[in-house]
Amino acid sequence: MNRRKIIEENIFKFLSGFATYSLIAILAFIIIIIFVKGFNSLSLDMVIKTPKGGYYYGGEGGVLNAIIGSLDIAFGATFIAILIGMPAALYINVHLIRYKRIQNTIRYLLDALWGIPSIVYGAFGFTLMLFFGMNASLIAGIITIALLITPIVVRTFDEVLSTIPIGLYEATLALGSTKTETAFKIMFKQGFSGFITAVLLAFGRGIGDAASVLFTAGYTDLIPLYLNEPAATLPLAIFFQLGSPIPEVRERAFAAAAILTIIILIISLTARYLSKRYSKSNLK
Amino acid sequence: MYLQNSETMTKQAPDITLKPKVTSIVKINNLNVHVGQHHILKNINLEITKNKITVLLGPSGCGKTTLLKCLNKLTDLYTELRVSGKIFIEEDDILNTQKNVPVIRQKMGLLSQLPYPLPISIYKNVAYGIKLKGVRDKKLIEYNVEKYLREVGLWNEVKDRLHNSPTSLSIGQQQRLCLARGLAVKPRIILADEPTSSLDPISSKIIENLFRKLKKNYTIILVTHVLRQAVRLADNVVFMYYGEIIEQGHSKDLFKNPKTEKLREYMLEGN
Ligand SMILES: Nc1ncnc2c1ncn2[C@@H]1O[C@H](COP(=O)(O)OP(=O)(O)O)[C@@H](O)[C@H]1O
Numbered sequence A: 001m002n003r004r005k006i007i008e009e010n011i012f013k014f015l016s017g018f019a020t021y022s023l024i025a026i027l028a029f030i031i032i033i034i035f036v037k038g039f040n041s042l043s044l045d046m047v048i049k050t051p052k053g054g055y056y057y058g059g060e061g062g063v064l065n066a067i068i069g070s071l072d073i074a075f076g077a078t079f080i081a082i083l084i085g086m087p088a089a090l091y092i093n094v095h096l097i098r099y100k101r102i103q104n105t106i107r108y109l110l111d112a113l114w115g116i117p118s119i120v121y122g123a124f125g126f127t128l129m130l131f132f133g134m135n136a137s138l139i140a141g142i143i144t145i146a147l148l149i150t151p152i153v154v155r156t157f158d159e160v161l162s163t164i165p166i167g168l169y170e171a172t173l174a175l176g177s178t179k180t181e182t183a184f185k186i187m188f189k190q191g192f193s194g195f196i197t198a199v200l201l202a203f204g205r206g207i208g209d210a211a212s213v214l215f216t217a218g219y220t221d222l223i224p225l226y227l228n229e230p231a232a233t234l235p236l237a238i239f240f241q242l243g244s245p246i247p248e249v250r251e252r253a254f255a256a257a258a259i260l261t262i263i264i265l266i267i268s269l270t271a272r273y274l275s276k277r278y279s280k281s282n283l284k
Numbered sequence B: 001m002y003l004q005n006s007e008t009m010t011k012q013a014p015d016i017t018l019k020p021k022v023t024s025i026v027k028i029n030n031l032n033v034h035v036g037q038h039h040i041l042k043n044i045n046l047e048i049t050k051n052k053i054t055v056l057l058g059p060s061g062c063g064k065t066t067l068l069k070c071l072n073k074l075t076d077l078y079t080e081l082r083v084s085g086k087i088f089i090e091e092d093d094i095l096n097t098q099k100n101v102p103v104i105r106q107k108m109g110l111l112s113q114l115p116y117p118l119p120i121s122i123y124k125n126v127a128y129g130i131k132l133k134g135v136r137d138k139k140l141i142e143y144n145v146e147k148y149l150r151e152v153g154l155w156n157e158v159k160d161r162l163h164n165s166p167t168s169l170s171i172g173q174q175q176r177l178c179l180a181r182g183l184a185v186k187p188r189i190i191l192a193d194e195p196t197s198s199l200d201p202i203s204s205k206i207i208e209n210l211f212r213k214l215k216k217n218y219t220i221i222l223v224t225h226v227l228r229q230a231v232r233l234a235d236n237v238v239f240m241y242y243g244e245i246i247e248q249g250h251s252k253d254l255f256k257n258p259k260t261e262k263l264r265e266y267m268l269e270g271n
């Protein structure tokens, strides 16, 4: 009996350890491939220059246009998604606390929205654009990505908020807080780590998505200066270059992928750092 | 122990009995609470005397917590609870009033079974309620934070780490912080729902002693299922059983001559 337990324990430990480490190994493998394949093309030019004539045939230039375009779109969309998603998640958990059925319906709908493929958001954004008589532009890309990632912000933040014990709500309300004070002064802080996770997840999804910006943001070799100008994005830059018959250009696709990876890494580390600082400043 | 306690209570007893009219701060008339078919509170009629400790005593599941939650309208959080009847708090019928709920709730400070400190610093936990009351003057807030932390005997223990998270405190200290936080809102009544059940004996004793001191300025309604705590603290006792009030009266009379079989049984098992 006892021996069986020990064997059981060892088998399970091995299996779960294997699952964990293979996940890390795969991730490491992907990153290594990207960096190895892109290494030769990874140069300063890549990040400080826009594509010059003949860039897509191996000529001079870089993907600064796509870097700027991607950052503009991802930050813009994340900003909008926070603006809508943060109060929405708090509302679901504080104001709707009595109404379990409504809560669950909303959660179900948001999960469905989360599951819709991004090309569908792209098509929807495109339809909207036509309706308003707009061209492919930075703003159309921002709005489309915002639609794509808002459900992610709401549901991820909501998932953490929903684990807050009801005793904390009761204590906060018993002090004479209104529901809105309870939401923004207490529950937001209690669920803050979940909020950061939600924002990072949304940002990562937003900056990495190609399908939804394909028709809505368009593509250009220029750096967009106004919201109504088209904008290039890194995922599309990767896509176009990867399709090239010229090996050097395909290499640049991997370099662009490496740049995208580094951007996401920097953003998430900064966000984690800032959130720690914020949590500390909360105590002051 | 039992006898000792009832002796100390005799000193206070005439106080209540000689007054022609007892000043009550809470009056409950025909309060009923249902969940579906389940009748949780049955026809509750009760008056709570000012500046006394009223103990709601009874076995788990008899409706003590629900009764407390009716008083500060936390029952609003649960759609499934249907509350009917009248509850007057200082002459306000709180179940049928236009007054806004936060104002009603601020007449009562809540202490629950587990301490739930707010996710902000120790200092801000106490300042929170003061600010909710509209006080903006920093000096005044500082003065009051210290005053209420002193009132619960926590000041010396936390004065060097006011800006730390309350999670760094022991459970007993957290419970006292929650008490200070509640007092800072200037309530008239303290609702305490088994406030010592998660605490060690020493922390429990501290809380009990605080209650003895606080009843000079506050009316305390204490929920407990611990008979001995009721004996130690109660001025008045309300004995509940399956959603009903079975017996109520002055602590010393009630425990000396329990009128009902149920209470007699409860006292036997409790000792
Ligand atoms: N929200 C609720 N939904 C369903 N049943 C409840 C709810 N709140 C309380 N009850 C029931 O009411 C009874 C009394 O509960 P409670 O007031 O917590 O008792 P006590 O505090 O005396 O232990 C219990 O049987 C409990 O299951």
Ligand SMILES: [Mg+2]
Pocket (backbone or CB within 6 Å): B061, B064, B065, B066, B193
């Ligand atoms: Mg209870």
